[in-house]
Amino acid sequence: MRSILHSDANCFYASVEAVLNPELRDKAVAVCGSEEDRHGIVLAKSEKAKRAGVTTGMACWEARSKCPDIIIVKPHFEYYSKFSKYLHEIYQRYTDLVEPFGLDECWLDVTNCLKSPMEIAEEIRQTVKDELGLTVSIGVSFNKVFAKLGSDLKKPDAITEITEENFKSKIWGLPCSDLLYCGRSMTEKLKRIGVKTIGQIAELTHEYMMGKFGKAGSDLWIYANGLDNSQVAHKDHYEPAKSIGHGITCVSDIRKLDEGNKVIYALCQDIGYKLRAMKLRAKGVSLGIKYKDLTYQGYQVKLENPTQDEGFIAKTACEILKKHYDPMHIIRALTVTAINLEDEDANEQISMFFDYEEREKREKLNKVIDEIKREYGSAAIKPAIILDEDKMPSKEQGKVLPGKMHR
Ligand SMILES: [Mg+2]
CATH class of the missing domain: 3.30.70.270 (Reverse transcriptase/Diguanylate cyclase domain)
Structure with a gap:
């Protein structure tokens, strides 16, 4: 054992x-x-x-x-x-x-x-x-x-x-959601078939869980029964962080698009800083929207060119929000996540039309900003949108894909 x-x-x-x-x-x-x-x-x-x-x-x-x-x-x-x-x-x-x-x-x-x-x-x-x-x-x-x-x-x-x-x-008496990888939407689906505890998952048959929920259902059944045999990786096994920014959610009602944009810019400040501190670049951005009626929607967008720039990440997230914004549907919380991360030194496949010069400029600027933040605190510098809504960065970055998030 x-x-x-x-x-x-x-x-x-x-x-x-x-x-x-x-x-x-x-x-x-x-x-x-x-x-x-x-x-x-x-x-x-x-x-x-x-x-x-x-x-x-x-x-x-x-x-x-x-x-x-x-x-x-x-x-x-x-x-x-x-x-x-x-x-x-x-x-x-x-x-x-x-x-x-x-x-x-x-x-x-x-x-x-x-x-x-x-x-x-x-x-x-x-x-x-x-x-x-x-x-x-x-x-x-x-x-x-x-x-x-x-x-x-x-x-x-x-x-x-x-x-x-x-x-x-x-x-076995604990709620299903306590189990690793039993996310929000799976917990909801299980509830719909009357399954609330880990023990209840275990007592279903493997075939049933597999047939109903596929691989995810099969895994949960295996976990609930104590049959997980996944190995602990070796310390030198390198797997880059998959995302940054998860769980950072703004909890207050958002009734206007520009309020949402401001929250996104505030969230992204830290994401960009973190990416640079950890020497990572994001190849995608996801936006989670939780509504006042507690429903949740997740969207993700693939970036054509990997970035560690909070301005691009924020702009992309704002585009997603704009696309799916419905003024009748009050937003409770937003989560921005930089996803599909890669090492900043990784060989990149940059699209032919990428503006290297522009990126170099931004990278230099970000380094200076990080230094100022370290010296004087993160309140010292703010994206223009928080001060003035008309000053959104205008550089084109990323395309909105219709894909949904898994969790
Ligand atoms: Mg902890």
């Missing part, structure tokens, strides 16, 4: 900020896209802010009204990726089979270690705290899916073991 750990750093961005600035420790902290109240959006929050009702994607002013003593800080993505590396270094003391899932989560395969998986989990929990000043929650199990689920069950600073003996009693 395999022994898999899934370690998840708790409130990662906010915790790193508290390590860098001890005055923030044990306080209600929100990491916000831009410091100014009107346009800032909460990217991450501390445990205390979370308890006060602050959620990711909330406007800063809203966070402040929920939690008046909240401390707003600007993001330092370069430190988050540094701390992510430090975490990996600790994990690699035990095994080379360390597979990251985002910046703050990792699977470890410790099957062939001398110490027991619970011992290792306990050591990691303590070491991360002592050496980095962060807390992690760890799931210990016999497959990746249950290890991941275990790390969500108790947090912060906790260990949960899910064994072959106890998984039915520990997991």
Whole structure:
């Protein structure tokens, strides 16, 4: 039997900020896209802010009204990726089979270690705290899916073991959506056939789930029954991040197109900054629209030329919004995601008509902007649209494809 750990750093961005600035420790902290109240959006929050009702994607002013003593800080993505590396270094003391899932989560395969998986989990929990000043929650199990689920069950600073003996009693009563890859739309479909818990998935037949939902249904049945046998990748296995910007949602009613455009530009500021900090380029943009009646639509667009420029990403997202905008349908939340990411040094296939000079100019400009932001905070520079709606960038980039998002 395999022994898999899934370690998840708790409130990662906010915790790193508290390590860098001890005055923030044990306080209600929100990491916000831009410091100014009107346009800032909460990217991450501390445990205390979370308890006060602050959620990711909330406007800063809203966070402040929920939690008046909240401390707003600007993001330092370069430190988050540094701390992510430090975490990996600790994990690699035990095994080379360390597979990251985002910046703050990792699977470890410790099957062939001398110490027991619970011992290792306990050591990691303590070491991360002592050496980095962060807390992690760890799931210990016999497959990746249950290890991941275990790390969500108790947090912060906790260990949960899910064994072959106890998984039915520990997991089967939980909602389907707790299962990895059981997204919003699948959860909705399952509900329609009366399936609400992981146990209910497990008790259907594999044939039924396969026939009804195809490969996704088959996978969920396998996961629910504890039969996931996917491997933990080797630490040197390189798989670039697939997307940046997911989960960054603006939660306030949007009743006009230009309000939506402003939110998009505010969201994209961070996406561009993050892409450049992580040396990645986006080959596509997706826009998620959640309406007041809680329905959700996702659209994605392929970019002809990969970019790390927030202006292009925002413009593309605004085009999608414009195309699908219906003034009668009030928008609750927008999510912009840079998708299909590639290394910035990757060999690009650039279309014949691409304006290299224009891109070089923009890249130089972005570097200067990043430096100013680091020096004076992200509120120092704002896209023109937030100040003046007529100043949208006009460069043509990307074509709107009719495709829908999977999740
Ligand atoms: Mg985390």
